[in-house]
Amino acid sequence: MSLVSQFLSQIQQQVRSQQGDLLRSWLQVEPESPKQYYDLAAELRSKFSRQDAIDKIVEDRLPQQDDLPEGQATSWPGLLAFLKDYLTYWRDVDFSDLLGAHQLLSGLVNSCSTAFAHPTYGSMLLQVSMSLSETLARLTMNLNRRPDLTRRLRVVDDDNRKSVAESSAEIIQKIFTTCLTDRSGTRTSKPEGKRVGIYMFANLVLKLLFACRRTQLAKMIFVNIESISPPLSLYPAAQRVTFLYYIGRFNFSNQHYHRASLCLQEAYLQTPPQLVSHRCNILTYLIPSNLLLGRFPSDTLTSRPEAQSLKPIFLPLCMAVRSGNFMQFQSHLAAHESWLLGKGLLLPLSNRLRPLLWRSLTRKTFILTYVPPTDASSRKAATLELSHLLTVATYVQHRLEGWQPYNPRLRGQPSQANPVFMKALKNNIQSSHETTLMPPANGSQKLRPNEGLIWGNAQVTYEDVEMTVATLVQQGFMHGFIAHSQGRFAIIGAKAKGSPVLAGWPNVWQTIKERRYDDEFDLDQVPGWVTL
Amino acid sequence: MASTTEPKVAEPEQSTPNEQQKPEQKHLALGEDDEFEDFPVDDWPADQTEAAQRNGETKHLWEESWDDDDTSDDFSNQLKEELKKVEAAKRR
Numbered sequence: 001m002s003l004v005s006q007f008l009s010q011i012q013q014q015v016r017s018q019q020g021d022l023l024r025s026w027l028q029v030e031p032e033s034p035k036q037y038y039d040l041a042a043e044l045r046s047k048f049s050r051q052d053a054i055d056k057i058v059e060d061r062l063p064q065q066d067d068l069p070e071g072q073a074t075s076w077p078g079l080l081a082f083l084k085d086y087l088t089y090w091r092d093v094d095f096s097d098l099l100g101a102h103q104l105l106s107g108l109v110n111s112c113s114t115a116f117a118h119p120t121y122g123s124m125l126l127q128v129s130m131s132l133s134e135t136l137a138r139l140t141m142n143l144n145r146r147p148d149l150t151r152r153l154r155v156v157d158d159d160n161r162k163s164v165a166e167s168s169a170e171i172i173q174k175i176f177t178t179c180l181t182d183r184s185g186t187r188t189s190k191p192e193g194k195r196v197g198i199y200m201f202a203n204l205v206l207k208l209l210f211a212c213r214r215t216q217l218a219k220m221i222f223v224n225i226e227s228i229s230p231p232l233s234l235y236p237a238a239q240r241v242t243f244l245y246y247i248g249r250f251n252f253s254n255q256h257y258h259r260a261s262l263c264l265q266e267a268y269l270q271t272p273p274q275l276v277s278h279r280c281n282i283l284t285y286l287i288p289s290n291l292l293l294g295r296f297p298s299d300t301l302t303s304r305p306e307a308q309s310l311k312p313i314f315l316p317l318c319m320a321v322r323s324g325n326f327m328q329f330q331s332h333l334a335a336h337e338s339w340l341l342g343k344g345l346l347l348p349l350s351n352r353l354r355p356l357l358w359r360s361l362t363r364k365t366f367i368l369t370y371v372p373p374t375d376a377s378s379r380k381a382a383t384l385e386l387s388h389l390l391t392v393a394t395y396v397q398h399r400l401e402g403w404q405p406y407n408p409r410l411r412g413q414p415s416q417a418n419p420v421f422m423k424a425l426k427n428n429i430q431s432s433h434e435t436t437l438m439p440p441a442n443g444s445q446k447l448r449p450n451e452g453l454i455w456g457n458a459q460v461t462y463e464d465v466e467m468t469v470a471t472l473v474q475q476g477f478m479h480g481f482i483a484h485s486q487g488r489f490a491i492i493g494a495k496a497k498g499s500p501v502l503a504g505w506p507n508v509w510q511t512i513k514e515r516r517y518d519d520e521f522d523l524d525q526v527p528g529w530v531t532l
Numbered sequence: 533m534a535s536t537t538e539p540k541v542a543e544p545e546q547s548t549p550n551e552q553q554k555p556e557q558k559h560l561a562l563g564e565d566d567e568f569e570d571f572p573v574d575d576w577p578a579d580q581t582e583a584a585q586r587n588g589e590t591k592h593l594w595e596e597s598w599d600d601d602d603t604s605d606d607f608s609n610q611l612k613e614e615l616k617k618v619e620a621a622k623r624r
Contacts, residue, residue, distance in 0.1 A: 210568075238573065241571070275571070295596055298593055367603055391615055405613075505599065
């Protein structure tokens with residue numbers, strides 16, 4: 001009997017007794033498969049080069065039967081089509097041609113998903129579907145790192161604009177949907193049948209969508225899971241953590257930093273400490289989510305092994321936010337720009353931390369300029385003069401443009417320039433600019449819009465400063481009001497809080513947590529994270 | 533080129549044998565690869581994780597009060613000088 005016949009006879013027996021685990025171990029597709037598979041491939045090439053020969057032997061070996069004893073299964077058309085594709089796969093696959101292998105495997109997983117969708121017998125293919133999908137995902141991720149190969153694909157097939165990752169995700173998503181819509185058990189009972197695979201397939205699809213940066217397509221997965229999936233807590237830990245990681249990143253990329261922090265924090269807490277690299281991946285997004293919510297990583301967190309490579313990125317940002325130091329902020333972002341950009345962190349951090357920096361800068365300006373009333377019984381509100389803030393903001397803008405403190409003591413280094421020239425410069429500057437800074441010799445540095453305090457090289461105006469304070473008041477980061485005619489920000493409730501600084505600059509995290517919204521919704525509920 | 537220890541996004545001119553070295557090369561420092569790797573095991577007991585301890589309390593991981601009242605640092609000193617100078621100029 002030929003190898004192909006023997007192989008199909010075994011498959012037929014496993015189908016009859018519905019042995020999903022055996023089907024999985026027999027229907028291998030990996031390049032590392034044992035020698036028998038390569039022998040099988042050789043036989044297929046020599047004796048089954050015509051498609052009708054493959055079709056015939058599959059149909060002969062796995063006949064569809066009507067009268068079945070209790071507990072036995074028969075083949076079905078979807079299964080036959082899948083097995084035909086399986087044999088074709090081994091006949092034609094060339095593992096040195098990654099693109100070709102991907103194409104063949106995509107077709108195979110596609111027909112597996114059709115066979116899997118059979119309402120009565122499909123679930124015996126759950127494990128096979130898992131292993132094939134995992135292999136497809138792995139191969140796709142390898143291809144995704146090889147733009148030299150996929151570029152060629154685009155030239156060949158110009159109409160098909162989908163990336164390999166996206167098309168693989170689409171195929172696996174069909175299997176996910178079959179699992180999700182399976183009717184076995186109730187929503188909160190222990191998952192059985194195809195529902196066992198819901199999160200495992202969801203995670204594979206999410207991995208691919210994130211790899212090809214098509215995260216918006218993930219929305220449908222979360223919407224569908226939210227409406228009919230069993231709770232996440234009923235699934236194994238690895239699946240829970242992986243799912244929470246992706247749903248956290250999805251919320252992060254949609255600016256839902258609070259929801260992102262909830263998901264990522266739970267993912268982090270559920271991952272054992274010894275899995276350092278997984279915890280590091282989670283922290284890569286958990287720390288920035290919290291920064292944007294006004295919570296900095298504690299010493300406890302930053303002393304852990306998984307935080308070591310992230311510390312040099314995030315701690316200086318915390319320092320800059322803390323002191324309102326835009327120069328330090330911009331130069332640190334610039335130093336890590338490509339890494340932050342690659343992780344999708346550059347834009348959220350460079351834009352959305354600015355209100356916190358402004359808050360610290362206004363706070364610092366108040367501390368530096370406020371003179372408490374000599375009369376302790378004075379009822380006058382503590383105020384910040386907006387002209388002082390304008391002075392400070394203009395100073396910061398000049399520093400961003402490359403101006404340097406004239407005073408060498410403040411610069412921290414002795415000047416190398418010709419003293420006569422410096423004196424001339426000093427006289428010149430002091431007569432035209434009332435500032436401690438001197439402009440760069442070759443003109444102000446050209447700033448990109450996000451590198452300036454307001455917008456690139458735009459000079460800070462009084463209106464900018466007033467509007468910024470108004471915005472911070474509106475966001476709840478400053479507590480008080482603008483006395484427009486007096487050009488001041490007046491603090492409310494200094495007596496009650498015990499100090500104008502405490503009253504005027506409420507805690508950021510508390511403020512964000514206590515914000516109320518027009519629409520009724522629970523900030524602690526994350527759509528797609530089923531807790532029931 | 534393939535023997536360097538730096539993680540690389542892609543090496544266009546390399547063929548498949550080098551492909552197999554890549555998994556070991558990643559995550560040496562800050563991983564450039566965005567992939568969330570598969571876990572070595574599918575499940576583990578909750579008591580091996582932090583989630584089971586402290587009743588999920590996570591206050592120890594975050595610092596909520598970080599305001600800086602120190603005005604003796606360089607940046608504050610520079611601002612102080614600047615404010616002084618600008619104020620003096622206004623009065624002139």
